[in-house]
Amino acid sequence: MKRVWAIFGAFGVLFCAQLTAAVPFEPLRQYETGYASTGIYAGDLDGDGDVDLAVSNRGTSDITILYNNGLSLFPTSDAFGTGEGPRYVDGGDFDGDGDIDLYTPDYHGLTTTILRNNGDGTFEPWHAYLMGKPAFLWTDDLDGDGYEDIIVLDWDIDSDPPSQNPAKFVPLFNDGEGNFTPGDHAMIGVQPRGGASADLNGDGIKDAITANLASNSFSVVLGLGKRQWADGIEIQVNGGPRYVTLGDFDDDGDIDFVGIDKTYSKLWVFHNDGSANFSQVATSSTSNNPHSIANADMDGDGDLDLVVTHVSSAQSLVYFNNGQGLFPTTQVVYMYTGPAEVKIADVNGDGDLDIVSANVNLATKGASVVLQGTCDGFDCNQNGIGDECDLPDCNWNLVPDECDIEAGDSIDLDGNGVPDECQDDCNENDVPDSLDIALGTSEDCNGNDIPDECDWDDPGDCDGDGIVDGCEADENNDSLPDDCQCIEDLDGSAEVDVLDLLIIISEWGPSHSPADLNYDGIVDVLDLLLILDAWGECDAFIPNIRGACCLDNGNCTYVYEIICGINDGDYMGDYVPCDKVECD
Template sequence: MLRILTIHTASLKKYLFHFKVFLGFTIVIFSPSCGQSEPAPDLFSLPTVYKVGKKPDEIKARDMNMDGFPDILVSNAGSDTLSYFEAIGDGTFKTAFTMNTGREPLAFEVGDFNGDKILDIAVSNYGDGNISIILGQKDGVFKQKANIKVGRLPIAISVGDFNNDEKLDLAITLRFDKLVIFLGMGDGSFKMGEVYKASGTPAHMTVGDFDNDKNLDIAVAFNAVQVNFLRVFYGNGDGTFKNPIKILGGKQSSFITQHDINNDGKNDLLTSSSMHDVIKIFLNNGKSGFTPTEDTAAEKGPEYIVPGDFNGDNIPDLAVANRRDASISILQGRGDGTFIFPHFNYPVGANARAMIGEDFNDDGLTDLALLIYDRQMMEVILRKNSSPN
């Protein structure tokens, strides 16, 4: 049976569309299945769809206006803009406010860069080779402070206090095998720090204290052809990093994140390979590094991974956005770094890529928001407050 989908437009009115099977039309259905005769549990409500810019690439949830509800930011690489969706608090959002960026904003980060306790934005502009610093104001307006030249083709960006001076710094990966550090001055400006070689086409990174020495480290995924490793740059605590440790495992990884997937108190690394249809878990051994597990089979084109307890058993699961088969997969965790098969699959819009998890309606459950890359759409999918069984 064909479902009805609610679409939000710029006027905030809701229009109902029946999507028909016809050449040239997109079918957006949300009827769960797991590829078996038994249907997947009815965990999610129908998605609400919001308009974004062209080629949306990155999505994050932060309470930008400090009202207690997570807002959503989206970078649109094809429109050279940033979309800001202000949360209403019930799982819905106001029509996006649009900010101009540099050319091809592939990624961005959020933090208080000038010490005024208001969140700011750092945007990585792939086409310009720079970072735009956009400062938040008390009246809810954003003001662009400066563009920082970082080098050719910046891809990913992360924030953290790498030199322990209580000011946020930036880490940027460049397409041509570099990791660049910029140290924050605390007033919204940055000075260039060290540049590190990162051969293998760095794609994505995650920041955390992986060896429990109170200094932030950086784990980088690489997506060059034939690459089957990660690199972890362990921090010295002064804004510099040791020579990276190569961790074998993971094929042409397009995404990396972290979570304590085996409940041992240490954050593990999780990667996806959209080219090889696998998820890879690297268990954190503390000071001795990471141990790769066996490949976890995924659906077609896994991209972003959102860890969370989606079946209510207090064991970490994974939600995975699958680009090539237009679905979200829920991988139920066993608590040891492995997952139950088959996975539960929930159809979404075609070419799903970036995805985040957050409690958007304040019910204590993790909801999802994801970007449909070639449809200029964002889907917000709320968890149902019911037993998965």
């Protein structure tokens, strides 16, 4: 690969002193996703005319779809599996059926997964293409045939070690029906973390720029035509490029780029001379540990502005273009829980651009939405915030909860300020579970804040005493209720007799064996007395019969049926071995 240093303009590099500007934003709303969310895509996924969100969750190896209810709220969601460790998610209509399909770079699964849209915003696995170690990807029509292709930035697994050697720019060409064929790759910098494509030199062929963290460089990948690309020309920088965005920032008719520096928390601005020669013209500070950058005209003045998110800072930044491709003024937008990838979209269809991000630090707040707006309008509680912006609003009706309760539109039986319809009510008696337990209308024997009648599909009561099996005493820690066992029956004959007495005698002395009936660490006269007290047929007897039990986590264990029930598993039958069943 060629290596060049960034070309500085005749006036040198401008280190921007940041001023502040203001675009009105509504309060931050955050939504639950899977674990460790780092990628986000915004588009109309269910075909109802508004913008939905897809979030990639590398910790749970799936994508979460957040469906817009038409009010720019996302009360419903669904999850669809991908390969292992999807870092990002992007979309395109790959099969020409009019809806948006999705795809992910599966960093640990070593695949690029394509998910077909069923037309209603639900997705099914379609293709999984083997890669080296895919770090990033995006969509573009690379060869001009009208079909959306995929570009993957992939580690070169044939190098030693891949993490310290140039990576690959890999095009996947679409046949128009959603089937992809890898093309010839080009070599780029080390550990690419972001990229984008456009015609950089005006020859009508798509080129690309990648941000390479470990080689401290941006790679300029020039298209040669006929589905060929030259190896990257490296622009070296002092820092660690984390992400890049392309656009005509200085309005001179060619494509410039802006990158972010993870190492020193900076933003670099590069202008294009029209022939894909780039000059670094400005450097600005960011918040701590910038992760992603996107561009759009945020203030409606006709030029492209920037939005930068930071995993280690809640202070996301909007950089406003001064019309000359420089960004001297900024605005802080507070976005919490580790905002990773950022996208800009008109979420509520009002013509103003909004900000969305995937958040890596907390699954319950794994996606952020910040709408442009002034929160004007009716103010039911007279707190100076229009109702549509006033939180909390747990039932998604654009009225704050306190006003719903005060007006009688929502009930709050327990007086905690949260409408009952927003609280757990597992037994569907219109009373929050916590209040059921507090009033004694439901028991919670194991103290997990779930009414016992909801804790198990089949609670079980092996001794008929009204106490469910999962809440019975288990002094010997064998996962079986003590009241359902005849622990004095040491030989399993369903009767306490002389054979059990002989076992006691044979185990006499310090011991933690089953013969230590009172669990005091010694087999002695006290255990002997327990044998004599239980002499005769056992009142409760569990036959030594076990079988496969499928648990909620998909694992199988070979246990008594009672134990399977206590663990809310699915008992597959007496003596059925685990290797004969498939647990989903």
